[in-house]
Amino acid sequence: MAPTPVRELELDLDAFEGPFDLLLTLLLKEELEPREVDVAAIVLSFVELMAERDELDLEACGEFLVLISALLELKARALFPDEAAELGELEPEEAAEELARRLAEYRRMKEAAAWLVERLAAEGDRWFRLGPAPLAPQPERTLAPQDPSALAAAMRALAEPPPTVSLSHMALRFPPVSQFVERFRALLARRRRVDFDAEVGGLSRVEQAVALLALLELRKSGEIALSQAAPFAPIRVSRSSRPWAAPALAERLPGGPQKVQRTFWGESPAPPPPGAADEPMPSGAVQSTVPSGLGSPATPQEREEGFEALDSERILTWTARSA
Amino acid sequence: MDSPLRLIASNPVDRLARTVEALLVVASAPLSVAELSEATDDDPQRVETALALLRERYSEGRSGIVLEAVAGGFAFRASREASGACARLFERPVERGLSQAALETLAIVAYLGPCSRPEVARIRGVAADSAVASLVERGLITEAGRETGPGGAVRYRTTPLFERVFGLQSLASLPRLDDLGEDAGELRERLLEVASARAS
Numbered sequence: 001m002a003p004t005p006v007r008e009l010e011l012d013l014d015a016f017e018g019p020f021d022l023l024l025t026l027l028l029k030e031e032l033e034p035r036e037v038d039v040a041a042i043v044l045s046f047v048e049l050m051a052e053r054d055e056l057d058l059e060a061c062g063e064f065l066v067l068i069s070a071l072l073e074l075k076a077r078a079l080f081p082d083e084a085a086e087l088g089e090l091e092p093e094e095a096a097e098e099l100a101r102r103l104a105e106y107r108r109m110k111e112a113a114a115w116l117v118e119r120l121a122a123e124g125d126r127w128f129r130l131g132p133a134p135l136a137p138q139p140e141r142t143l144a145p146q147d148p149s150a151l152a153a154a155m156r157a158l159a160e161p162p163p164t165v166s167l168s169h170m171a172l173r174f175p176p177v178s179q180f181v182e183r184f185r186a187l188l189a190r191r192r193r194v195d196f197d198a199e200v201g202g203l204s205r206v207e208q209a210v211a212l213l214a215l216l217e218l219r220k221s222g223e224i225a226l227s228q229a230a231p232f233a234p235i236r237v238s239r240s241s242r243p244w245a246a247p248a249l250a251e252r253l254p255g256g257p258q259k260v261q262r263t264f265w266g267e268s269p270a271p272p273p274p275g276a277a278d279e280p281m282p283s284g285a286v287q288s289t290v291p292s293g294l295g296s297p298a299t300p301q302e303r304e305e306g307f308e309a310l311d312s313e314r315i316l317t318w319t320a321r322s323a
Numbered sequence: 324m325d326s327p328l329r330l331i332a333s334n335p336v337d338r339l340a341r342t343v344e345a346l347l348v349v350a351s352a353p354l355s356v357a358e359l360s361e362a363t364d365d366d367p368q369r370v371e372t373a374l375a376l377l378r379e380r381y382s383e384g385r386s387g388i389v390l391e392a393v394a395g396g397f398a399f400r401a402s403r404e405a406s407g408a409c410a411r412l413f414e415r416p417v418e419r420g421l422s423q424a425a426l427e428t429l430a431i432v433a434y435l436g437p438c439s440r441p442e443v444a445r446i447r448g449v450a451a452d453s454a455v456a457s458l459v460e461r462g463l464i465t466e467a468g469r470e471t472g473p474g475g476a477v478r479y480r481t482t483p484l485f486e487r488v489f490g491l492q493s494l495a496s497l498p499r500l501d502d503l504g505e506d507a508g509e510l511r512e513r514l515l516e517v518a519s520a521r522a523s
Contacts, residue, residue: 069448106446108500112430113423115498116489120418123490125406126391127413128398129351130484 006064009049013041020046024067027074028096034075043068066106070099175207180214188224188239196235339365340373347377352483353396394486395493417461417488428454429463432479433497437467439476455479463488 009020015036016023023042026032046064050056187194196215200208215237218224227236342363347354356374360367374390374397381390381399389402401409421429428451431443443451458464463485469475486493 066448102446106448109427109431109434109446112434112497112500113426115500116426116430116433119489120421123488125403126400126490127406127409128400128487130417 006046006060006067009042009046009064011042011045013038020067024071025096027071028099034071034077037071037075039068039072039075042071062110063103066103070102175210177210177214177217180211181217184211184214184218184224184237188237192239194237196237198234336369336372336376339363339369340376343370343373344377347390347397347399350398353394353398353487355396358396391490392492393490394483396483398487417463417484421461422454422457424449424451424454425457429458429481429485432458432464433481433485433494434500436464436480437478439470439478441476 006020011018011020011023015038016026016032020042023032023037027034027037046068050061184194187199196211200211203211215224215226215235219226222240225238225240227238228234343359346359346362354362356367356370359374360370363370378390378392380386381388383389383402383404387402387405388399390397391400424447427447428443431446432438435442435446440451440455443455455464459466459479462482464479465482467478467480469477481494485491486496491497
């Protein structure tokens with residue numbers, strides 16, 4: 001047998017220096033610990049050796065693969081000594097025998113494959129009719145007996161249109177400024193001073209922003225006076241000393257009343273902090289019929305009807321009643 | 324006095340040969356003597372006589388159709404002189420593009436079968452899943468039970484189509500590969516030789 005590049009492979013590892021054949025034999029004779037052998041370095045050496053050659057030697061590659069995989073197996077078994085080792089239990093000579101036997105077995109099968117290739121070439125001029133579709137064997141399907149009504153029920157469930165997905169959160173709907181204007185007026189009719197933060201505490205950010213806009217509108221028209229002790233300090237709203245401006249602010253605002261998509265007194269309003277209102281309510285009767293602040297909770301019925309029911313008209317009605 | 328005349332008028336074996344001929348034309352896979360005997364409701368020996376008659380009539384050089392003994396039975400095929408024309412018109416989907424891995428797997432299954440994928444992988448040193456799947460799809464190998472024991476792997480054997488594609492009468496027609504039998508000893512000798520030379 002002609003020497004193969006695998007035999008010629010000279011290694012220069014930390015644990016070993018010499019030909020690959022010797023390394024393998026030393027390992028099989030247990031004169032060298034598999035764990036000390038850097039398998040990756042061997043592969044690298046072989047790849048470099050192959051790269052130096054002009055043509056790819058498949059025979060050598062195949063032999064190398066078998067040997068290196070056997071080496072890898074030996075190393076793996078040495079690293080996990082508890083695992084029952086097939087090769088490890090063998091005597092060195094037996095191990096060599098086993099390794100050689102496997103190599104020979106594989107070679108025999110490669111020979112057989114080569115014979116099949118030759119045979120195929122020799123029989124290439126034999127043409128015959130093929131049977132029906134040998135290419136796709138039909139998989140056997142074993143389904144349990146099925147109840148037709150159950151199938152129909154399943155189909156009905158599938159045929160039902162899916163529930164409409166609400167896209168309300170996708171679009172920002174602003175409650176009209178005019179509503180807040182009216183509410184602030186109503187509040188200030190009862191109280192001389194109102195704490196802005198306490199009043200809008202239960203509202204969403206958008207609603208809080210609109211409420212602030214309403215406040216600014218009222219300030220612009222001179223109806224109210226605003227005061228703030230310091231940046232981020234509570235904003236105090238009080239009645240202006242000037243008499244109220246007559247024209248309804250809502251009519252001047254662009255767009256007019258709009259439909260309110262979401263409640264702006266929220267489902268879980270924050271309780272008004274102590275001292276939110278400087279003055280007690282004028283009377284208990286007023287307090288009972290009018291929401292005490294912008295953050296009043298919706299009645300159960302309103303919650304059931306959903307946010308859509310809370311349109312601007314009702315809010316305006318309440319505002320009017322409280323005025 | 325009339326019996327000799329009737330014998331000449333209809334030779335029974337000749338009539339049986341015509342029936343066998345018809346069956347072979349309809350069949351898409353080789354038919355065994357037993358199958359032909361059952362279909363013609365005739366004696367197996369007489370079927371073989373009829374087959375011999377047909378093989379003489381349908382032989383290379385005499386006919387464009389050739390009757391051949393293949394895959395444990397008999398089947399018609401095109402004569403070899405017509406192979407060029409056949410190749411221009413038809414495909415060979417079964418054996419076209421067989422990879423080296425598939426051929427090695429096929430050899431292992433043919434020689435050692437029925438055998439499982441893990442067995443094939445142990446001999447070849449790499450997983451055989453895709454090669455086995457390809458061979459099954461081509462119809463060259465098929466499932467043949469499972470290995471005994473828990474989690475027994477599916478075993479595979481070659482199909483009659485394999486024998487037909489490779490022109491084998493049966494798996495026994497595969498060549499013996501004992502000529503490589505010395506290899507194990509030789510390899511071992513070599514390993515130990517090098518070891519003792521270097522160690523000294």
